[in-house]
Amino acid sequence: MKDLVLQGEALFMRPLETRDAADILALARAKEIADNTFVPSPYPPEAADEFVRTRRELWSKDEAYVFGIIEKRSDCFAGCMGLHPVQDHFRAEVGYWIGKPFWGRGLATTALRLLIEFGFETLKLNRIEAGHFASNTASGRVMQKANMSFEAVRRQAFWHRDRFKDAHWYAILREDYERQCLPKK
Numbered sequence: 001m002k003d004l005v006l007q008g009e010a011l012f013m014r015p016l017e018t019r020d021a022a023d024i025l026a027l028a029r030a031k032e033i034a035d036n037t038f039v040p041s042p043y044p045p046e047a048a049d050e051f052v053r054t055r056r057e058l059w060s061k062d063e064a065y066v067f068g069i070i071e072k073r074s075d076c077f078a079g080c081m082g083l084h085p086v087q088d089h090f091r092a093e094v095g096y097w098i099g100k101p102f103w104g105r106g107l108a109t110t111a112l113r114l115l116i117e118f119g120f121e122t123l124k125l126n127r128i129e130a131g132h133f134a135s136n137t138a139s140g141r142v143m144q145k146a147n148m149s150f151e152a153v154r155r156q157a158f159w160h161r162d163r164f165k166d167a168h169w170y171a172i173l174r175e176d177y178e179r180q181c182l183p184k185k
């Protein structure tokens with residue numbers, strides 16, 4: 001799937017490009033990103049190049065779709081959001097981070113809504129799911145605002161920075177999405 005751009009009012013999303021590595025390195029080094037995701041910590045300079053290279057390769061094989069998020073008003077690279085399909089089950093998992101200077105502008109919420117639309121309309125998925133560490137209430141709020149439903153606390157589901165962490169799990173089904181898309185009377 002080539003040259004794909006998802007358009008929102010305040011942002012657009014496109015496949016990662018080699019030149020994004022410098023922005024990713026600058027933004028993903030923040031402690032707040034490391035605390036809530038699986039980015040390397042500390043973040044070595046070569047990790048961003050490697051991240052872009054591997055995600056572009058996965059995209060070319062249709063194995064994962066990781067987008068760069070570009071804020072329109074500043075024309076800046078603001079973060080990443082990806083959809084990782086699980087073969088044979090018409091299901092995919094979402095992962096994301098937004099660079100700290102861009103927080104609180106609604107970018108994650110808009111990006112997640114666009115990604116969900118892409119997953120159901122283009123990839124023909126049946127279920128899209130996402131999880132956040134229990135302490136990460138902002139991310140839970142993003143999932144709620146994208147109309148995902150809370151399903152469960154997966155106790156100690158992840159080993160993260162030397163300890164087990166609970167994950168709060170959310171999902172949206174195709175039938176939920178189609179119901180939301182029905183014209184309101």
Ligand SMILES: CC(C)(COP(=O)(O)OP(=O)(O)OC[C@H]1O[C@@H](n2cnc3c(N)ncnc32)[C@H](O)[C@@H]1OP(=O)(O)O)[C@@H](O)C(=O)NCCC(=O)NCCS
Nearest residue numbers: 036096097098103104105106107108109132137138139141
């Ligand atoms: C979580 C994250 C993606 C949110 O990005 P963002 O672009 O700022 O998100 P949005 O602006 O779309 O929405 C954030 C919502 O969380 C709310 N929020 C922010 N901090 C909060 C907190 N401590 N507790 C509860 N809600 C919080 C905001 O008020 C907003 O909700 P509202 O519109 O109802 O007021 C961003 O902070 C981030 O990348 N954090 C570090 C990495 C990460 O957590 N990735 C996700 C892993 S699951």
